[in-house]
Amino acid sequence: MMNLIDLRSAPAHTLALSLPRPELDVAAASAAAAELIDEVSSEGVTALRRHAARFDGGAPEHLRVPTSEIAEAVASLDPEVADAVRVAVERVRAVSAAQVPPASTTVIGDGQVVRQRWQPVGRVGLYVPGGKAVYPSSVVMNVVPAQVAGVSSIALASPAQSEYGGSVHPTILAVAGILGVDEVYAIGGASAIGAFAHGVPELGLAPVDVVTGPGNIFVAAAKRLVRGTVGIDSEAGTTEILVIADDSADAGFVAADLVSQAEHDEAAASVLVTDSAEFAERVRAELAPRQRRTAHADRVAAALSGPQSAIVLVDDLDTAATVSNHYAPEHLEIQTRDDAAVLERITNAGAIFLGAYSPVSLGDYMAGSNHVLPTGGQARFSAGLGAMSFLRSQQVIEYSRDGLRSSAGLITALADAEGLPAHGEAVTERFGGAGREQRTE
Incomplete structure (x- = not known):
């Protein structure tokens, strides 16, 4: 059962303090992540194999996946999945291309010119999570914007999978192959982030300039720790959804969307903010049977009943928008009578899904937008992954x-x-x- 937080008539200054948050935050995971990164930096391959045996169920035969294995995965990919991947690539490529700013020239006066150009970083390390699910879509979301930005050297890491002989999941390999990425490592978690940041000479893994990609709380902590040694996109940790809905919304739609994100992880956050107690009860009634019949019922139940998930009652939709801005969700859905009016009040969100027929699942796979987004309130100052994540603005001064x-x-x-x-x-x-x-x- 989801927690109920009643903020009706609550003073404005208390709203931010009353929101559901996970008990384990990035700072708490930093010590463990730092230890793993230090071991990778000092011990290289030895540490990576030990970490794989500890966390992934066995050390891989090849930490760097052979190109022949990638080619085999491409050839074996289900044709329907391959078609879906190609459509997703086209859409993400189109949206990413629109993010690349044009060069510009500013003439201050006679003989006084400042030009602005955008240069890609030279090398990037892209992380694709594993564990509870397989994320070929995250390969698309990481690789395509980097390619659009003009990055010349791309490395990808994903955890070793014991059921595939300690290699990367073949669907991940297949999508990497489709996109022309042949530098793939069977390395997971904070260890992968450390390997990207510091390099592993024994593997021929050169340090990168920027690390991107989603992951669990330890991946987010690792990215925080290496920021400054390398650039990062954002701390894209365990997933979040916040839905703003009034009593005009379809309770079944909202319940399905809350469950869809809860199936990622027991620590996933699903939050509904509504001005209708009656609607809140309708959503609760819809959630119960959906929890029982979904494929990952135990995981969903743990996520929805955890401290990070809740139904939040507010006085009106203006307050709902204020609550959302304080929370700064990774994914924000707006399902109300006047979605545009609520949108006008929103300032902080990783990605915004407007209307009853724009579920987060659309953005996860096929909208063309990117699903690697800031979590943990970092949408207050960070943006989602895109071509700009791999570009640097340079000013050229010529007098x-x-x-x-x-x-x-x-x-x-x-x-x-x-x-x-x-x-x-x-x-x-x-x-x-x-x-x-x-x-x-």
């Missing part, structure tokens, strides 16, 4: 002699004000030591 001369006095005035006269002298030197009197307002 002529006359252009610099016209700014020389301004530069020396500020340099003197900061007590850094050599900055001004680097300008006046170009004019025989003159130029301080050349000030342009």
